[in-house]
Amino acid sequence: MIRLVAVELRRYLHRRAVLLLLVACVAVPVLLGTVAVTETAPPSDAEIAFAQRQLEQDRAASDYSQIVADCVASPADFGLPGLTGAELEEQCRAQVEPQLEWYLDNRRLDLDDERRGSGAAVASFLAILLLLAGTTFTGHDWASRSVSNQLLFEPRRGRVWAAKAVVVTGAALVVGAIVMTTYFAGLGLVASSRDVLADGQLLDAFQMGWRSAGVAAVGALLGFSLTTLFRSTVATIGLLLGVAVAGSLLLAALGVEERWNPAINLAALVQDGTTYYSESACVEDPGMEGPLDEDGYYHEPCTEEVTFADASAYVGSFVLVAGVASLVSFRRRDVP
Secondary structure: OHHHHHHHHHHHHOOHHHHHHHHHHHHHHHHHHHHHHHHOOOOOHHHHHHHHHHHHHHHHHOOOHHHHHHHHHOHHHHOOOOOOHHHHHHHHHHHHOOOHHHHOOOOOOOHHHHHHOHHHHHHHHHHHHHHHHHHHHHHHHHHOOOHHHHHHHOOOHHHHHHHHHHHHHHHHHHHHHHHHHHHHHHHHHHHHHOOOOOOOHHHHHHHHHHHHHHHHHHHHHHHHHHHHHHOOHHHHHHHHHHHHHHHHHHHHHOOOOHHHOHHHHHHHHHHOOEEEEOHHHOOOOOOOOOOEOOOOOEOOOOEEEEOHHHHHHHHHHHHHHHHHHHHHHHHHOOOO
């Protein structure tokens, strides 16, 4: 079995289309990471000097002294009750007069924001690309009719199916884990160099990346199973594309709750749980007297939660059904 897996791995890595998709798995995160780092770069000396000139021009163009005097005379009207003397005047000027930071793009590199933004985008691209890699690898065997030749060397079809599944799933898991870990490690290094990395952010990002790698591996296995079942790359891509585009619309037309939307469940897998809109969860609570969550906030009305375990059971059932059907078909149907 080990030798069979090794053979399939060599075939996987020598497939040109697969190699191009693997290159894209690296190129896309590099591009998105570069954009994230560039857009959050601290302002340069030239940008600060230009902003300072703009600040001085705007302060000179308008007289803020009267507004500052009104603030000092009635601090409560400006939301500054209890302050007096120099501290009050300083706060009034900071509130009324233009400040330098108003003229600068002060968006900093926040790993939590990147985890939900560019990190989620990278995870989505990886899942799609690695699914296509598994589908293309398998579909080529059927298109070229090389499966019959493979079965001449190993007639036990179950072992052949298992070896291909291990290679497709394992390759996606390893590539996804390496790419996501490297991506967040790079962003974490930049954030640390800028002294904006908070405690626990990097670990949360790594965990999200590892969950994303697991989702990519499951997607690759699903793509392999469906392609082996249909014996066509086009059929698999068409089916998955139809589910992605029209799945939510069909569920809405049938009145099925968002809980069963594949996109919601995939998001729950990547983000370790998510929420969705549910009319059955709407309650009249105008006084906001509901229970507090662990962060001290009231629960948002009209939403319910999909946990990681719920999403795992949902997605796993589809993969299990597709895998069993694929294996049974591969073992029993004639191979051209």
